[in-house]
Amino acid sequence: xxxxxxxxxxxxxxxxxxxxxxxxxxxxxxxxxxxxxxxxxxxxxxxxxxxxxxxxxxxxxxxxxxxxxxxxxxxxxxxxxxxxxxxxxxxxxxxxxxxxxxxxxxxxxxxxxxxxxxxxxxxxxxxxxxxxxxxxxxxxxxxxxxxxxxxxxxxxxxxxxxxxxxxxxxxxxxxxxxxxxxxxxxxxxxxxxxxxxxxxxxxxxxxxxxxxxxxxxxxxxxxxxxxxxxxxxxxxxxxxxxxxxxxxxxxxxxxxxxxxxxxxxxxxxxxxxxxxxxxxxxxxxxxxxxxxxxxxxxxxxxxxxxxxxxxxxxxxxxxxxxxxxxxxxxxxxxxxxxxx
Numbered sequence: 001x002x003x004x005x006x007x008x009x010x011x012x013x014x015x016x017x018x019x020x021x022x023x024x025x026x027x028x029x030x031x032x033x034x035x036x037x038x039x040x041x042x043x044x045x046x047x048x049x050x051x052x053x054x055x056x057x058x059x060x061x062x063x064x065x066x067x068x069x070x071x072x073x074x075x076x077x078x079x080x081x082x083x084x085x086x087x088x089x090x091x092x093x094x095x096x097x098x099x100x101x102x103x104x105x106x107x108x109x110x111x112x113x114x115x116x117x118x119x120x121x122x123x124x125x126x127x128x129x130x131x132x133x134x135x136x137x138x139x140x141x142x143x144x145x146x147x148x149x150x151x152x153x154x155x156x157x158x159x160x161x162x163x164x165x166x167x168x169x170x171x172x173x174x175x176x177x178x179x180x181x182x183x184x185x186x187x188x189x190x191x192x193x194x195x196x197x198x199x200x201x202x203x204x205x206x207x208x209x210x211x212x213x214x215x216x217x218x219x220x221x222x223x224x225x226x227x228x229x230x231x232x233x234x235x236x237x238x239x240x241x242x243x244x245x246x247x248x249x250x251x252x253x254x255x256x257x258x259x260x261x262x263x264x265x266x267x268x269x270x271x272x273x274x275x276x277x278x279x280x281x282x283x284x285x286x287x288x289x290x291x292x293x294x295x296x297x298x299x300x301x302x303x304x305x306x307x308x309x310x311x312x313x314x315x316x317x318x319x320x321x322x323x324x325x326x327x328x329x330x331x332x333x334x335x336x337x338x339x340x
Contacts, residue, residue, distance in 0.1 A: 003090070004051035005186060005218045006075065011048045011084030013067075013074055013242075016041030019082045032241060044070040045081070046242035052186075057212055057219045059233030061226065067242035068222050072190050075220065076109055077101060088186075106135050110179035114191040118163040118174055125150070125159040128177045135182065142181075149177040152214075153207065169200035176207070180215075190222045201228075208232050226266060230274055238262055250274045271335055272301040280335060281317040281325035289313045290326060297324050301332060308332060 014022050022028050022041055036042055045067045052058040060068045073079040075086055077093055086093040088104065096104070110131070118127050126133075128149060129142035137145070150159055153173045163171055172192060179187055189208070193201040209232055212219060223229050229236045230250040237247045238261075246258040254274045257263035278297040284290050292313030295304050304327070308315050314326035 006052040007087035009085035013045035059229040059236045062239035066239040110184040112189045112192045277317045
């Protein structure tokens, strides 16, 4: 079994006086309002545990106040957790000294925030190379690396521009390039596209997907947008009131929501854009044709629709050379209409 790159174990973050005294007491089970009125404390992250696999895009999502941004800041110790373990390649980040933590942040981690945080008096090439400058890299070497990532994120021709001369989408590309410049093992992206217009946001989502396919970076992506989460994420963790409600692939969350909250959360997500043929595959009924075209079980239903609709025969669904069943146009229509 592959060793996780990151492991979050029973992490709590309680804001307020004597925060560590709340955990493990009946007060920890109070509602946020009751706890705040009684003790002056607020539980922002409540006993959260999950693993992030190497090369995975792990999305943490929830509504405003769910604790998702606090959690990602706890994972990098920008906010100190009240309790728990944060393992990076088996090393507990809560036990490392300040020097080791700085080293990990400089060389292993990078972050992209909603607000670009670019230095207005520096050109694009120098904004991108800033982290390398802090790490003591020579000007020639950091400019070389900056130009490499400028090409990677589609900023050719803008190396000498200043941030104010760029659109919001271009500024966020600079933010992505700056995060990539140190060649991190893990990228943390905290609602990076929330401030962008819808069309630019879609382009940047596609950019993250492309970069992930090209570079294979492990990413922790924070968002409140389920469509965005389903588009960029390998797995999604849904939070509510500081607690983790369910973790799964987009398909698992849509097909098997854990409770009514998750069900309502994913209700507006188009099933055909998330579910695969594996979800719809069924045994052939007596007399049904089984000589139709063949597609892998992990094909998204939307992507299979053209094949399904262009052939009158049922589609054969296969996995690892084994037949899982068939899918017809009627099966797809029943799913879309909510009958299936």
